[in-house]
Amino acid sequence: MAKGTHCFEILMNDKLPGGSGAGLPGVIVAYGEDAFLRRESIDTALGLGGVDTEAVRSYDGEECKWVDVHDELATLSLFDNSHRVALVNSADKLLKDNRPQLEKWSAAAAEGSLLILMLGSFPSNTKLYKVIEKSGWLINCGLPTSSSRSKTPDLGALKKWIVAWGTKRHELKLTSAQATLILDAVGPDCGLLHQELAKLALYADDKLVLTDELIRQNVGSWRTRTMWEIADSIADGRVADALEQLQRVFAAGEHPAAVIPQISWSLRRFGNAAHLILQSKRTGQNLSGKAAVGFCGFWGADVALAEGRLRRMGLRRASKILQWLLELDLKIKGSHSTPSRAIFALEELCMRLA
Template identity: 30%
Template sequence: MSLHVTEFLLNPTQHELGPVIILFGDDRYMKQEAIKAIEPIVLGDEEDTSLTRFEGKRLQNELPPSALFDELKTVSMWGDKRLVIIDEAEKYVSAFRSKLEKYLESPSKSSILVLDVKSWSKSTRLAKLVAKIGLDLECKELKGGPLAKWISDTAGKIHQKQISRDAALLLIEMVGTHCGQIHQELEKLATFVGDQPRIGPDDIRAVVGGWKAETTWAMTGALRDGNISDALRYLDHLLIAGEAPQKILGGLTFVWRKYFKAAQLAVQGTPLKQALKEAGVFPRDIDSSDRYLRRLSRQRAEKISQWLLNTDLNLKGNSRLAPRLELEQLLFLLSGKL
């Protein structure tokens, strides 16, 4: 059976493990979470005595070829099952593929083998054997909708909290797509909201970004709504507090890159509100963003990307203007006032 590891982790005990489990992909955090879930299922209370862990390179180069298979055939003295894990097994699998295939034709009934690899071609004979009798778990970063769903599922199952889609998307924007980091922030958020059943965008701004993130969001909102004086005031607060000009530009770029994409889609015939949605603008900001782009005009919206790029280059040394002046000039351009 093939699953993404996040599906497995939501309810590990409902899945039949079989004699072999493949963890493939480059998300180290998810692989470790999978192993932590597998160990108690297989070993119960005998985790230390019935677990063997090999490093792939050492197993391949320093130990005899029979070392792994002897370990798999060894009967545990203390429990019913043995768990044998090979970390970073990519080269080992390539070197001993035929031996692994032969073993899986008649695997030990008392041992489970876990192979940690980066890539896994499902067209090979070995992969087809695993698909018949075992489990292969994809351990790659999620993105977009699947990642937002994982956040919602994790918040509900582990922390007994609901999280709105807007909040999940904001969390991704502020933290990134690494599930380990997101999980840490969910723990903080669950503690922060206390008895409240729901985590919202304001909670994420307060906990994940702190006041500087809140101020950056307030600046972008003021700019979008045509309040250039408020936007300049928020910019002043950020600079006085020591926020790096490049980081402030990063916050602006994150929002206005979506507006630029929406403008391009609209030129191609997509209705503006639909274009904003497809560009990734938060649902609650669609109406205000629609009004903003109409006020800005199509001609100016098509220049957004160039304005952002020019400011980035100028902050990196292409201009003698002070960073504050560069950012203030960008705010005026984006507001339509310049």
């Protein structure tokens, strides 16, 4: 297959990485931060490959053991000759603990089996990456960028996806200018964009057309807009404002598990920018704050705002954001899984950035 197949090629064109006549490989890796794109890409690929999603055995990568996944893939059925499919969600830990076994399996997967790994990241300089590059499919499920070295989202590609996805999944006829309106209001989050397109489909006329005014009035619920405002308040150090807005959101019935990922996505960009600057200092390159935030998903007028917010936080504190977000994620999946304790953990993060 062509290496680095981006998920948009599958989702927009209904085209498998190996071509229209290619069968499914033994291993597929869908990697990238966008969980929505990972899920949609795999569902689409399985559908195009003729695999019934009900036949897929799913595993939690944080808890499952490789021996169980291996047995599922290697055990032949006496009554069914269809693909044996094992899908491992959040497979980063499974990969870390069983890299040699996965390398061996990927190089010579059992006939009729399909292993699907859903990963947050997958470095291209690893042996496993190179093995799967030759024998399986690698599907990049991150936001599209203008080049392999760039970390800034390609807004043009995102707008084309909004138009195509609106037509394919929501029966909407959007113009490029309307895609810009939607992207500006929601931000570069394909899961949220999908939800907003589904909502906008309810307002389309008989010809599946929307006016610009309808889009301005209805795109982005007050909750969606509030998430951006809360993230901005936290980044500005206006903790009282952030906590007050969070209280309103939770009082309206929003679950913390739905709020935290949106806020985390926004704050994570500051942590990434801080690490880029610190790394550049160690290598003697001295990357500017403006360049760093540009590499980490800010664009337009937000670049100057983000640079100022990063300066207010300070590199030392901003560099801890990724660790704090990881701690928050682990807490809400474990010790703080109840709504009340999850809210407490989020408030604690706000105080850390005060």
